[in-house]
Amino acid sequence: MPLLEAKECRMTFKGIQAVKDFSASLEAGKIYGLIGTNGAGKTTVINMLSGVLTPTSGHIFFEGRDITGMKPNRVARAGILRTYQNLRLFGKMTALDNVIIGAQMLARYSFLEGLLRNKNYVQSEAYYREKAMDVLGIMDIARHANTVSGSLAYGTQRRLEIARILVAEPKLLLLDEPAAGMNPQESMELVRIIRQVAAQFGLTILLIEHDMKVIMSLCEHIYVMATGEIIASGAPEEIRSDHKVIAAYLGRVA
Ligand SMILES: Nc1ncnc2c1ncn2[C@@H]1O[C@H](COP(=O)(O)OP(=O)(O)OP(=O)(O)O)[C@@H](O)[C@H]1O
Ligand SMILES: [Mg+2]
Known part of the structure; x- marks a missing residue:
């Protein structure tokens, strides 16, 4: 059983589909990345997983329990904690x-x-x-x-x-751009610490980041979002050579 499972989560704000379909399966003890262009829906995903937003449709399971719509403090007590982009x-x-x-x-x-x-x-x-x-x-x-x-x-x-x-x-840590605003030296130092903390506590981490060096060096599995949907998911090597990802995202970053 995965630690967390998101099934076809959708988030609509007054007719605007911020997230059309987010499905993911996070295994305990692994570090996952969530990348995508500005406005792709990444923070909205973390808001749904942490209980800040209730998905318009879809379900979230944590340790096999349906936590969809649960309030943030209860989600936190269940073991899902998050940081904020700001x-x-x-x-x-x-x-x-x-x-x-x-x-x-x-x-x-x-x-x-x-x-x-x-x-x-x-x-x-x-x-x-x-x-x-x-x-x-x-x-x-x-x-x-x-x-x-x-x-x-x-x-x-x-x-x-x-x-x-x-x-x-926490059991699951959701980090929204932890390296934002850091210089290269600071972000590499952060990578070292996150890796160490994850290993020491057996943590599962889902990390949003624009810094590809951070993502590629930390994550075992990466989800790529564009306009509210996952367009690719896989190991760093697969993501790096995925044509859809290069076209939608990596090309622009590089
Ligand atoms: N509370 C809200 N009300 C209305 N629209 C929202 C709300 N939150 C997010 N959105 C919209 O949903 C879309 C996805 O936003 P989100 O913040 O999830 O993107 P993101 O991938 O985190 O982007 P960034 O990389 O810039 O942080 C955007 O178009 C945004 O304007
Ligand atoms: Mg964001």
């Missing part, structure tokens, strides 16, 4: 506090559940602090723990955003 950090808080808040917001137990299982819940403050420091270390930004996040280098903020969701122990 940074959503609390700029005036320290890096550490951003991660602690992320952890608390995404805690698997709701407040009520927390009261019922108070053993886990009461110790949360110290628990989260320690856990937050761990993930800052994993993302190689522990030295910035006490720096106000808004004053960190852009590439560091992007990594902090990943730390903030990693702390909630």
Whole structure:
């Protein structure tokens, strides 16, 4: 059974078909890429998979369970976490506090559940602090723990955003252009860290990226979208030599 399965997901906004048909099957422990031109529907796909949008039609299954239409906080608690195309950090808080808040917001137990299982819940403050420091270390930004996040280098903020969701122990990570705005050195550093994190935690990742170097070096399987549909899917070598992909996308990037 795949970890996540999307079946013919469609998203229509007032008659405009942002996504006409997205079907995908993600196996546990693999890194997947989602590429395509601007407006192809990539972010809309992540919005559907994370519960931000309810598909107009189609179904999403996670660990065999139908999660179509489930609210984002419940989807998150089930183990699907995402980052946003634009940074959503609390700029005036320290890096550490951003991660602690992320952890608390995404805690698997709701407040009520927390009261019922108070053993886990009461110790949360110290628990989260320690856990937050761990993930800052994993993302190689522990030295910035006490720096106000808004004053960190852009590439560091992007990594902090990943730390903030990693702390909630996701099973599936959806990353929307994690290398956007990074210089080549920063994006290669990010590739190294993502690969390491994925291996260490056995994570499954679906990654949207325009940086083909990042996509080609990280992903085992790539989905290519154009105007709301998947036009190709396969291993990096297959994608690179696919005529439809070259015509619709790679030609323009190159
Ligand atoms: N909430 C919305 N209401 C109306 N139209 C939307 C909405 N969200 C997205 N769209 C439209 O759906 C299409 C797909 O948008 P989407 O953001 O998914 O593209 P994308 O592939 O992520 O593009 P980019 O690479 O620029 O981030 C676009 O035409 C966009 O204008
Ligand atoms: Mg997008």
